[in-house]
Amino acid sequence: MSSTTQPIARGSHFNRILVIAGHAFTQLVRMKVFYFLAVFAVIAIASNFFDLPQHEGPESIGMNVLRSIKSWSLGTMTLFSVVLSIVATALLLPKDVEDRTLYTILAKPVPRIDYLAGKLLGVLILVFVSLAMMDVLMTVVLQIRSSMILTQQIAMAQSQGWPQDAIESLRAETALHGPNWALQGAVFAVFLRASIMASLALLISTFSTSTLFTTIISSLIYFIGHFQADAREAYLQAGQAGEGVFARMAALVFSLVLPDFQNFNVIDAVIEGQAMPLVALVKLSLIGLYYAVFFTIASWFVFAEKEF
Secondary structure (H helix, E strand, O other), X not given: OOOOOHHHHOOOHHHHHHHHHHHHHHHXXXXXXXXXXXXXXXXHHHHHHOOOOOOOOHHHHHHHHHHHHHHHHHHHHHHHHHHHHHHHHHHHHHHHHHOOHHHHHHHOOOOHHHHHHHHHXXXXXXXXXXXXXXXXXHHHHHHHHHHHHHHHHHHHHHHOOOOHHHHHHHHHHHHHOOOOHHHHHHHHHHHHHHHHHHHHHHHHHHHOOXXXXXXXXXXXXXXXXXXXXXXXXXXXHHOOHHHHHHHHHXXXXXXXXXXXXXXXXXXXXXXXXXXXXXXXXXXXXXXXXXXXXXXXXXHHHHHHOOOO
């Protein structure tokens, strides 16, 4: 028994999953393509510090610049995390088959559900660490810009003789667009969306023989997921009275299988400076957990029938 498979074969399910996750994380970090994606994400977020409009008045600049930084940063995080979660998951199983690592692991007393859960966890750790680093960068940029803009706005307000209560109101409004807990909730929502896509890509990769096929189908489902609610509503409205129960049951099954990414549109409200209710974050967490567990169990059923 090799040194890499000894700790995997021993211990509890949780320990085996952690060991496999650690191996998957290390394996993904060594892939240079993700360095390129990370550099792209960092440049996209950092560019918000320099690309500032100067043709508006100080008051307009304050809200628009901070809103723009949050919009571009969260958009970059979403794009990066979704691409990373899909591509990373799509690469793991084929690479293990190519390197014959999969045969070595499954030849030992390692349940296949532990193997799949470990691989998924490794991807999620990588996505989480990447988002955390980008979150720190975004927060720093946003904090610096908030302080600069607030100083400019207060100086402008004082020069125009604004009353103190109006200045305090301006200060509070600017703070709503700066770093706060609602913004951190939005970043966590980005992570939850990436988690759903990683677990979906895991399911597709269990019956796919091509990394490209897994990537394309996962991306297509991600695109469809943004219009699922509209399509479901149109389908229900188009149904005849006698078909109402059947249509609703079909729509329910469809929504349980295919994620509805319109639920994550709460991020738009955070960009506009609104707070994210705790109940909304809990709802998104439960949605993310449901699909991650559902797709992982489905992957296990498919993977258990394959011969290695």
